[in-house]
Amino acid sequence: MAYQLMASLYDQFMEDAPYDNWVEFTKKIIEKYHLKAANVIDLGCGTGEITLKLAKEFNITGVDYSTDMLTIASQKANEENVKVNWIHQDLRELEGLNNFDLAISYCDVINYITTEEDVQEVFLHVSQALNDHGIFIFDVHSIKHVVEDLIGNSFSDVTEDSAYIWTCYPSEIEGEMFHELTFFKSNGNTYERFDESHHQRTFPIKVYQQLLNHAGFEILAFHRDFLLEDDFSEGEAERIFVIAQKRTR
Template sequence: MAYQQMAKLYDKLMDDAPYDQWSDITKKILKQSSIRANRIVDLGCGTGQITTRLAKDGYQMIGIDYSIDMLSYAEQRASEQRLSVQWINQDIRETDGITEMDAVVSYCDVVNYITTEEELNLVFANVANMLIDDGMFIFDVHSLYHVEHDLINQTFATVEDDVSSIWFCSPGKDAGEMFHDLTFFVSSEDKSYSRFDEYHHQKTFSIEVYRKLLEQNGLQIRNIYGDFSLKEESLHDNTERIFFVAEKRSTK
């Protein structure tokens, strides 16, 4: 996942992303939890859209991302809104130095970029190390149904005056695995267009795999929801986005 050239276009390309819904579901879940959450890590924060929304609501936020370019835009966004957010450039598989957090959140396909069980185990171990006892870990992933029925072997395109894109989604060798081949054409002041390409690799696993790896790291699933709904019946066969709510077991 490169994002170097894509960073300056990311917010425009993601203009319809449900950032408010991610922020709202976070607040609702935390309100229902047994802890008084204040300190939150946004794992894979990108340009800080969700991070700053939660900071504006009074949470003490840390945003972590692998892309320096993304963090630059995130920092600018926070500065413009006069929000105090700590931004950290780290790979989520190799995070270090962050502890005593009340909650960790990771949305918008971030966990889908962790494509092996071994690396997913590392990420969950890092999350557990960040959290206080009874701290919450909330994340979402594409469902296997959504990958198999709505994404792989599909072509998506957007055409606007200043930027156009073509996105091919091809299957990998394993169920839930996919490769995104994206091409962008961006206009310049002289009316010419420049092209750049991105190649992304994602994978989603079964609920059972996520449960197993979470439990191996002392994280117990409290709830699983579907498509931004907190209703018990929200998870069904054709759910597109699955939300996991896990709690760090007490070590005392």
């Protein structure tokens, strides 16, 4: 989950990502649960697109494993004159973070945590970072989406000065997948090629529920695909949103 080489092209190829939907979903959850959200932490913030939008209304900290992503995020914040506290940490080893009212982790960041043991570690660290009754919102791919739409398929995009080819390979383990990405970037009269490999895994929601409960969370709701008012069905979802609240000590 390094993202080192693709950081410079990430925003270009993610320009159609529904960042505004994540922001609006967050605000609706804050309103629905009457949440005090003075301090927010964005876990796996990437180049800061969601972080910066929320920073206009909340005190926010962005955490990411990639220093390259954080460099781009910091440059954007300076250009927009927005104050954000950027932190370089692995979500599995979070430390020194506390007194947050809301933790978010979007765009399938949690899918990069590929063992139950590591997911448990992340949830425990998030719990430690939150105040009592703090809310944790994250999303993951559904098993259905992985099986029907991702594994075994290839995706590509071409722009004026760059292109990518992305192939998603299956695993023998349900919900696990391996992504092979090849990028081409214009360098004058030639193109520079670089490759990246990414590993993701998603679990049935009952697994996330068990791990959250062990970490001191109560599940408030499951939602699918940015929808708040539907009857949730794991079998119909592509992107599953989990809303959990830290229990009092």
